[in-house]
Amino acid sequence: MKSKNVMWVPILALVALVTGCTKDPVANLTEEESRIYITDHDSTVNFSAYRTFSISDSVAVINDGRASKEISATDQAFINAVKAEMQAKGFTMVSKGANPDLGINVSRIYNTSTGIVSYRNYYDMYGGYYDPYYWGYGGYGYYSPYSYATYSIREGALSVDLLDLKNAATSNRINVIWTGLIRGSGIFNSATAASQVKMLFDQSPYLKNQ
Amino acid sequence: MKKNVVIFLTMAVCMLSLSASAQQKLKMELSYNVMSPIGSFKNDFINKTSFKGGSGELSYTFNPKFSLGLHSGFQSYYQKYDRQVYKLDGNQTVSAVVSNTMDIVPVMLRGTFLPMGSVANAKVQPYISAGAGVNLVNYGQYLGEFGGVESSSPLAVQAGAGIKIPFGNQYNQTAFKLGATYNYSNYKRNELTNLNTVGFNAGVVFALK
Numbered sequence: 001m002k003s004k005n006v007m008w009v010p011i012l013a014l015v016a017l018v019t020g021c022t023k024d025p026v027a028n029l030t031e032e033e034s035r036i037y038i039t040d041h042d043s044t045v046n047f048s049a050y051r052t053f054s055i056s057d058s059v060a061v062i063n064d065g066r067a068s069k070e071i072s073a074t075d076q077a078f079i080n081a082v083k084a085e086m087q088a089k090g091f092t093m094v095s096k097g098a099n100p101d102l103g104i105n106v107s108r109i110y111n112t113s114t115g116i117v118s119y120r121n122y123y124d125m126y127g128g129y130y131d132p133y134y135w136g137y138g139g140y141g142y143y144s145p146y147s148y149a150t151y152s153i154r155e156g157a158l159s160v161d162l163l164d165l166k167n168a169a170t171s172n173r174i175n176v177i178w179t180g181l182i183r184g185s186g187i188f189n190s191a192t193a194a195s196q197v198k199m200l201f202d203q204s205p206y207l208k209n210q
Numbered sequence: 211m212k213k214n215v216v217i218f219l220t221m222a223v224c225m226l227s228l229s230a231s232a233q234q235k236l237k238m239e240l241s242y243n244v245m246s247p248i249g250s251f252k253n254d255f256i257n258k259t260s261f262k263g264g265s266g267e268l269s270y271t272f273n274p275k276f277s278l279g280l281h282s283g284f285q286s287y288y289q290k291y292d293r294q295v296y297k298l299d300g301n302q303t304v305s306a307v308v309s310n311t312m313d314i315v316p317v318m319l320r321g322t323f324l325p326m327g328s329v330a331n332a333k334v335q336p337y338i339s340a341g342a343g344v345n346l347v348n349y350g351q352y353l354g355e356f357g358g359v360e361s362s363s364p365l366a367v368q369a370g371a372g373i374k375i376p377f378g379n380q381y382n383q384t385a386f387k388l389g390a391t392y393n394y395s396n397y398k399r400n401e402l403t404n405l406n407t408v409g410f411n412a413g414v415v416f417a418l419k
Contacts, residue, residue, distance in 0.1 A: 024351060024356075025288065025290070025309035025311050025352050026309075026352060028290065028309070029290075029307065029309070031291070032359055033290075033309075033354065034354045034355040035354050035357060036305065036306040036353050036354040037305040037306075038298075038302060038303070038304045038305075039302070039303045039304075040300065040302045040303070041277045041301050042301075043301045084267040119380065136405060146340065159299055183352045183354070183356065184355055184356075185355060199305055203295045203303050203305050204303070
């Protein structure tokens with residue numbers, strides 16, 4: 001009887017050790033370290049063929065399937081950061097009416113569900129909130145071949161999409177030729193907006209007009 | 211962590227006091243383990259040595275030279291890599307701080323051979339051991355804060371050698387044990403092709419019955 005009870009002691013001791021020693025890797029990350037920066041692009045596109053761009057003056061906020069357009073100080077910081085990066089890469093900013101080669105949409109995407117989620121569907125929202133007419137191609141649809149289906153959702157994401165307006169008339173749709181997505185903790189912060197956007201452009205060396 | 215070690219040691223000491231009578235066949239071993247990944251485990255996943263581990267074994271002594279035991283334990287490996295840019299499928303590129311974790315709980319039958327015999331009067335007794343079973347494995351990979359853990363239970367094989375230093379009473383009922391092990395596990399996931407490790411262990415052996 002005595003020895004039977006004794007046998008449980010080391011087992012309990014081991015369980016205590018296991019639970020005490022296993023590290024939570026996410027708890028060991030700073031906000032900056034928690035963020036991931038994902039970019040994708042159409043590899044057939046030569047970005048040097050595009051000279052001018054225009055950027056939307058507000059941000060599409062896509063919140064659990066409902067979308068609106070907003071412009072907070074943080075949104076403005078992200079828009080300014082994208083402008084600055086594009087200009088640094090040799091592109092010229094023009095007004096939306098001046099027939100830009102590239103259009104840029106910035107979106108905040110919130111999703112409160114957990115698990116594996118595809119972001120592909122957020123383009124459905126473009127039709128309603130970035131009416132292709134806005135870019136001068138009324139009646140066209142958006143087309144994005146990219147999806148981010150492999151990561152689970154913890155909070156909001158920020159996406160930057162480059163739209164091919166130059167060839168929209170010949171391809172009968174607005175192709176998204178480059179997309180960048182920022183995910184993780186503390187994204188929506190105007191103090192770090194510029195450094196976050198820079199990460200997206202820095203890992204896309206092909207994205208330039210030179 | 212510190213608190214756990216104190217509990218662990220207290221329990222070990224309590225149990226030592228129970229091991230008084232002679233001719234005891236059933237023995238318990240508790241040890242602290244330090245393990246280093248080698249091969250693909252080291253090169254492709256985690257190259258840091260793990261200082262978070264321990265093991266226990268309940269063994270039956272068949273004769274002075276041979277015992278067979280049920281061996282289990284755990285070892286926790288972790289490594290965080292600085293931010294890097296990784297190419298994914300297609301043209302996708304991701305910049306992330308990658309954290310890799312690996313928790314391994316072996317469950318195996320292990321035989322121990324003492325060439326000098328456990329009743330020998332030697333101050334130091336060499337031993338060799340061999341075990342086989344499964345590893346209960348929790349593989350974790352995180353890109354930033356995104357990721358998760360996947361479990362599996364691959365084959366585990368272990369070979370070990372070391373010394374026992376009897377103390378306290380005669381008949382070699384209690385002893386310090388110092389040793390090293392080589393551990394093979396045929397684990398395959400993503401770039402990983404094995405979970406091989408080498409380890410050092412220090413512990414105590416004492417009789418239960």
